[in-house]
Amino acid sequence: xxxxxxxxxxxxxxxxxxxxxxxxxxxxxxxxxxxxxxxxxxxxxxxxxxxxxxxxxxxxxxxxxxxxxxxxxxxxxxxxxxxxxxxxxxxxxxxxxxxxxxxxxxxxxxxxxxxxxxxxxxxxxxxxxxxxxxxxxxxxxxxxxxxxxxxxxxxxxxxxxxxxxxxxxxxx
Numbered sequence: 001x002x003x004x005x006x007x008x009x010x011x012x013x014x015x016x017x018x019x020x021x022x023x024x025x026x027x028x029x030x031x032x033x034x035x036x037x038x039x040x041x042x043x044x045x046x047x048x049x050x051x052x053x054x055x056x057x058x059x060x061x062x063x064x065x066x067x068x069x070x071x072x073x074x075x076x077x078x079x080x081x082x083x084x085x086x087x088x089x090x091x092x093x094x095x096x097x098x099x100x101x102x103x104x105x106x107x108x109x110x111x112x113x114x115x116x117x118x119x120x121x122x123x124x125x126x127x128x129x130x131x132x133x134x135x136x137x138x139x140x141x142x143x144x145x146x147x148x149x150x151x152x153x154x155x156x157x158x159x160x161x162x163x164x165x166x167x168x169x170x171x172x
Contacts, residue, residue, distance in 0.1 A: 015053035030068030035075045051159025062152040070145040076124045080131020104133045117147025
């Protein structure tokens with residue numbers, strides 16, 4: 001099977017799924033893909049496809065996907081809350097964790113979370129650390145949402161303007 005056929009088959013399938021489930025489906029896929037801690041689930045592929053093969057508004061797709069992803073990232077935050085309690089005294093003795101906690105306390109946590117959320121970096125780490133260091137939940141959510149919004153706008157419009165380009169790739 002060549003690239004063009006493989007891409008065409010994926011786009012036909014994903015377009016049907018996205019159009020059938022709409023914004024609600026994008027929200028659920030986004031939330032589930034980021035709720036998995038450590039094991040990456042490729043929800044970003046559906047966001048890319050939603051931009052290129054669906055009749056949905058690309059700006060709303062980015063907003064809905066970002067809200068779902070920010071909610072999904074709460075699993076890491078909750079895990080960090082529990083992990084911080086389990087570590088207890090050893091958390092205070094670990095040099096790296098003390099440095100990280102100081103960094104969050106100095107106000108650099110928001111930027112750290114935003115950068116990890118806006119890029120393909122493993123942002124489960126930011127949720128776990130935010131929970132361990134008792135970082136403000138609202139600020140964590142806001143930084144995650146804004147970072148995911150930047151990433152999803154790029155994905156949606158990349159799909160909108162780039163998917164037709166993929167079908168022109170030479171055969172495998």
